[in-house]
Amino acid sequence: MQEFKCSAACVDFLQSHGFEVERNVSGLKTAFAARTGDSGPSVAFLAEYDALAGIGHGCGHNLIAIANIAAGLGLKAAIDQGRSGRVIVFGTPAEESFGGKAIMAKAGAFDGIDAALGAHPGTSDATCPTVEGSGRSLARQEFLVAFHGKPAHAAADPYNGINALDALTLFYNGVSALRQQTSTDARFHGIITDGGDAPNIIPHYAATKYRARAATIGYMETLIEKVRRIGEGAALMTGCRFEFVRTVEPYFDMITNHTLARQVKRHLDELGFEQPEATASEPAGSTDWGNTSYAAPSVETSFPIMEGTCTWHSQAVVDASDSELAYANTITVAKALALTGIDLISNPALLVEVRQEFDRSLQQRAAIA
Numbered sequence: 001m002q003e004f005k006c007s008a009a010c011v012d013f014l015q016s017h018g019f020e021v022e023r024n025v026s027g028l029k030t031a032f033a034a035r036t037g038d039s040g041p042s043v044a045f046l047a048e049y050d051a052l053a054g055i056g057h058g059c060g061h062n063l064i065a066i067a068n069i070a071a072g073l074g075l076k077a078a079i080d081q082g083r084s085g086r087v088i089v090f091g092t093p094a095e096e097s098f099g100g101k102a103i104m105a106k107a108g109a110f111d112g113i114d115a116a117l118g119a120h121p122g123t124s125d126a127t128c129p130t131v132e133g134s135g136r137s138l139a140r141q142e143f144l145v146a147f148h149g150k151p152a153h154a155a156a157d158p159y160n161g162i163n164a165l166d167a168l169t170l171f172y173n174g175v176s177a178l179r180q181q182t183s184t185d186a187r188f189h190g191i192i193t194d195g196g197d198a199p200n201i202i203p204h205y206a207a208t209k210y211r212a213r214a215a216t217i218g219y220m221e222t223l224i225e226k227v228r229r230i231g232e233g234a235a236l237m238t239g240c241r242f243e244f245v246r247t248v249e250p251y252f253d254m255i256t257n258h259t260l261a262r263q264v265k266r267h268l269d270e271l272g273f274e275q276p277e278a279t280a281s282e283p284a285g286s287t288d289w290g291n292t293s294y295a296a297p298s299v300e301t302s303f304p305i306m307e308g309t310c311t312w313h314s315q316a317v318v319d320a321s322d323s324e325l326a327y328a329n330t331i332t333v334a335k336a337l338a339l340t341g342i343d344l345i346s347n348p349a350l351l352v353e354v355r356q357e358f359d360r361s362l363q364q365r366a367a368i369a
């Protein structure tokens with residue numbers, strides 16, 4: 001949420017190319033929506049520009065900004081030549097931390113959009129998620145659990161204390177026991193942030209920060225309710241007061257629209273971009289794109305910015321994100337996204353197919369939850 005210079009650079013550029021720009025979208029100072037076109041299907045491109053603290057562009061989000069702004073310009077050119085359609089380039093801050101898209105989706109920023117497109121850099125094995133089971137991510141919620149007890153001297157009168165650390169360890173072990181009764185996609189991972197002040201004082205306060213993840217937002221919410229009850233149980237056993245705080249908006253799981261993905265891939269192939277075919281795989285990370293994907297049919301393709309592979313969120317990615325290869329591939333991806341946008345505004349049957357897949361995916365998710 002500190003991307004003031006990046007956001008301003010994007011806004012100035014889009015304005016100078018004839019877009020109407022709304023700032024402070026959904027109350028976020030570094031978010032924007034740049035619009036053009038006044039009728040027809042609406043196609044959104046989602047620009048990110050946040051960097052990683054202490055590393056810089058170790059996830060290549062500078063290229064995400066370029067790719068999606070360039071795609072917006074491409075589709076605008078087609079509309080300026082007489083096609084009917086609407087383009088919105090969204091500036092979506094803080095993907096890595098607070099989830100700009102999660103906040104924007106909750107506020108309805110993506111409602112009524114016919115398709116949301118985007119591209120994220122990757123290594124040489126980057127793919128476009130064209131097949132069922134590809135392009136997934138885990139739903140995620142970060143939360144704080146705290147227990148409030150009462151201090152006492154641990155040797156002189158411990159019976160006058162209420163031990164918050166005891167409550168916290170009961171909670172920690174309760175969550176560990178829950179793991180056996182969850183489906184295999186569920187993850188709980190946490191750290192103890194406060195565990196008392198000194199060994200001779202009964203801890204009056206103990207706190208832990210956790211993240212829960214699951215394959216769908218619905219199942220994750222079911223698990224979080226179980227976790228909350230474990231906390232209430234630990235509080236009851238020890239006499240502590242229990243506090244549960246969601247520290248950020250939940251990240252939804254990603255519903256990739258494979259009809260959209262196949263269209264993007266077709267154009268990437270035409271442009272001579274040789275990418276390996278996508279395969280179904282278990283989701284590992286989380287992204288706020290998931291929240292957008294529940295509001296509008298979505299695809300975020302991946303594209304290579306280096307030869308070979310490396311550890312992500314690293315200096316190697318910072319270097320690759322400012323390389324000739326990266327810039328060339330970013331523009332190629334932008335062309336494929338723009339061409340997909342042109343397909344969407346000129347081919348009503350494609351829009352129907354995209355919408356049908358979107359509705360089907362949402363129904364499947366509702367059945368799981």
Ligand SMILES: [Zn+2]
Binds near residue numbers: 060095
């Ligand atoms: Zn990223």
